[in-house]
Amino acid sequence: MNNNSPFELTVDKSIKTVFINMEFDAPLSMVWDAFTKQEILDQWYAPKPMMSRTKYMDFKVGGQRFYAMVSPEGEERWGIQKYTSITPKTNFKMFNAFADKDENPQLPGSDWDLNFSEQNEGTKVSITIYNESIDRMEGLLEGFKIGFTMTYENLKDLLAGSLVKS
Amino acid sequence: MRRDVFQAIADPTRRAIIALIALQALTPNAIAENFNTTRQSVSKHLRILTECELVKQEQQGREIYYSLQIEKMKEIDKWLEQYRKIWETRFNQLDKVLSTMKKQKK
Numbered sequence: 001m002n003n004n005s006p007f008e009l010t011v012d013k014s015i016k017t018v019f020i021n022m023e024f025d026a027p028l029s030m031v032w033d034a035f036t037k038q039e040i041l042d043q044w045y046a047p048k049p050m051m052s053r054t055k056y057m058d059f060k061v062g063g064q065r066f067y068a069m070v071s072p073e074g075e076e077r078w079g080i081q082k083y084t085s086i087t088p089k090t091n092f093k094m095f096n097a098f099a100d101k102d103e104n105p106q107l108p109g110s111d112w113d114l115n116f117s118e119q120n121e122g123t124k125v126s127i128t129i130y131n132e133s134i135d136r137m138e139g140l141l142e143g144f145k146i147g148f149t150m151t152y153e154n155l156k157d158l159l160a161g162s163l164v165k166s
Numbered sequence: 167m168r169r170d171v172f173q174a175i176a177d178p179t180r181r182a183i184i185a186l187i188a189l190q191a192l193t194p195n196a197i198a199e200n201f202n203t204t205r206q207s208v209s210k211h212l213r214i215l216t217e218c219e220l221v222k223q224e225q226q227g228r229e230i231y232y233s234l235q236i237e238k239m240k241e242i243d244k245w246l247e248q249y250r251k252i253w254e255t256r257f258n259q260l261d262k263v264l265s266t267m268k269k270q271k272k
Contacts, residue, residue, distance in 0.1 A: 009250045026264040047255035
């Protein structure tokens with residue numbers, strides 16, 4: 001993310017709706033692919049040290065992506081993204097929910113609306129996430145907290161290791 | 167039912183109450199005067215806000231005053247900050263993926 005590509009994340013008053021805006025220094029078709037092709041999605045979707053592992057992805061209306069966020073220890077947090085509307089290289093909508101490993105969604109979930117447009121020789125992406133229930137909001141971080149804690153633990157180990165060595 | 171700060175601010179009346187008592191501590195009656203709703207309904211919202219630890223009660227003489235717990239409001243900020251961080255990391259990673267893709271195309 002370079003400085004001339006603004007990143008914005010805001011919420012509405014009730015914090016049920018999250019708005020995300022971002023500009024990428026790449027052509028629209030490339031950015032569209034990065035959001036809609038499983039092999040590219042898995043390269044960036046999970047914030048490190050988490051890994052995104054898509055079991056299958058059927059990008060068409062009525063199709064879905066079944067994926068896991070995997071922690072460095074191999075702990076999996078499954079999710080389903082069900083595509084409800086697709087306008088190629090312009091917009092797609094999906095219903096997102098956490099799930100168990102047998103593809104049973106854990107409701108409530110969230111509705112995502114993703115818009116793509118050309119801007120300043122780059123691509124603008126605007127995402128709106130509407131959470132069905134406020135109870136979900138805290139849960140959103142849970143999967144990632146594992147990641148955060150882990151990084152911290154790794155750091156502690158690393159520091160402990162260096163102390164032993166010195 | 168589990169109560170948390172998110173629950174508290176999901177309701178427009180509760181948000182209005184928060185805004186009101188952020189300025190000064192108020193009695194339930196004084197709060198109710200600002201709304202076209204029953205005193206009972208305001209009491210209910212105040213109870214929820216108290217359970218979420220977003221407001222605290224203070225006895226002054228015969229009256230109970232409600233005031234805002236600023237620290238608790240900061241939890242929402244903290245949550246938002248972490249969520250923002252996740253997306254920032256994600257997009258940083260996507261930026262790298264895109265620049266690799268561009269190089270491969272050339």
